[in-house]
Amino acid sequence: MIRFGVIGTNWITDSFIEAAVKTGKYQLTAVYSRQLDKAQQFGAKYGVDRYFDNLDEMAASDEIDAVYIASPNSLHGPQAKQFIEQGKHVAGEKPLASNYAEVDALISAAADKGVVLFEAMKTTYTPNFLRIRESLPKLGKLRKVYFSYCQLSSRYGKYLNGENPNTFNPAFSNGSLMDIGIYPLSAAIGLFGEPNSFTAQGTLLDSGVDAHGTLVLHYNGFDVVISHSKVSDGLIPSELQGEQASMLVDGISECKSVSLHRPGEGAVDLSVAQEENVMYYEALEFARLVELQQVGHSRLERARIVSAIITQARDIIGVRFPADEQPLV
Template sequence: MIRLGVIGTNWITDRFISAALSTGHYQLTAVYSRTLDKASEFASKYGQVKCYDSLDDLANSDVIDAVYIASPNSLHAPQAKVFINAGKHVIGEKPLASNITEVQELVALAAEKQVLLFEAMVATYVPNFDVIKKALPKLGRLRKVYFSYCQYSSRYQKYLNGENPNTFNPVFSNGSIMDIGVYPLSCAIALFGEPGSMTAQGSLLDSGVDAHGTLVLHYQDFDVTIAHSKVSDGFIASEIQGEQGTLLVDFISQCRGVKLCRRDEPVVDLSVEQDENTMRYEAEEFARLFNASIVSHEGLIRSQIVSAITTQARAIIGVRFPADEQ
């Protein structure tokens, strides 16, 4: 049983806890918040859970084996370092860190301390993503890939009203490519590996983060075009086109459905059933690695490639975070 501590008391933390407990591999033992009152209020629905308002105290306690970090993006890396240095395993909510330098530092530190570092990138662990990987040979030679994830942010109106919500604030390493674009980008890297080169475009808000944008990953025989947005809603399926057929993927960030369209053949629905809480699958993968004492894993390679691309893309479109200056 993995004794789990959590940092963050928002909806995504609740969702991950529910997913982790449903696997049967975890026990929630600790909750951290900036105030004990907030930590206690959040923890009350989970029974006997220790509460902390000190990261160091939690990291050096004997009540957890691993921590799930769901704080603002800019805090992911510095908080992860505290726990890795204390010998605790880390599940970092996406993105793992603000930039590639921070990601590489975390990977190196985890290797030195021999602890498991894991990015909670849900899209690459759901069953239908495995369906996509296995179906690729049926497409023949790949020619075009279009991934789209555009979702109007519930906090955008607050921004338009003159407020400064975290999701549009560069201080917290946010914006469209970091919050939205990393999903289809991670899927592309998991499917096709590191591209030979990339191009990027983005539209900036006055706050200094990108509202929406486009990434193009250039491979030898095909390109992957990724559309991402936090200021508009998208409803089109993502596509992987080959000379012999095309895969249609519904909602690429969770791969809700997969259809195979081959020329002159009926469309085949390849979708398999997935848990409604798709975070279950990333929790299961972390538990598998933990129980097998595996600290060097494929996910870390992917996290570094993704972070290198988002760091480069932000440089191209002019998004700079305070974390980039440190």
């Protein structure tokens, strides 16, 4: 049983806890918040006995083996490093850190300490994502891939009203590419590996973060076009086109369904049943890696490639974060 603590008292933390407990491999033993009473209110429903408002004390605690980090993006890297240095396994909510330099430093630190570092990217662990990957040969020679994830932020109205919510504030390492585009990008890297090259475009808000944009990943014989947005809702599925067939994916972030389409034939449903809370699969994988002490696992290379592309793409479109000027030490 993995004794784990959580940083963050929001809905996504609730979702991860629910998923982790359902695997039967975890016991929630600690909750952190900057406000102790908030941590206590959050953890009461789980019967947690240990609460922290001091991260140094939590990282040094012998009551946890691992930590799940769901704080603002800008804090992911520094907090992960803090726990790695104390010999704790880390599951960091996506993005793993603010930029490539931080991700690279975390991977090196985890290797030095012999602990598992893991990016909680739910997409690439779902059963239907695995169905996509294993079904690629059915398409024949791949020619075009279109991945779309556009989701109107619930906080965009506040931004338009002159407020400065975290999700549109560069101080918290946010923006469409970091929060939304990372899902289809991670899916693409998980399926096809590192591209030969890429191009990037983005439209910036006055706050300095990207509102929406497009990535094009260039591979031998095909491109992957990724559309992402935090200021509009997208309704179209994602699509993979081959010379023999095409594949449609509903909801690329969770791969809700997958279907195969051959010319002149009816659609074939390739989907398999998934847990309603798909974070179950990332929790299961993190537990497996911890149990096997698999420190140098292959998922880190995906996280490294994704972070490198996002960091370079931000530079192209002009998005800079305070974290870019502050090396992780």
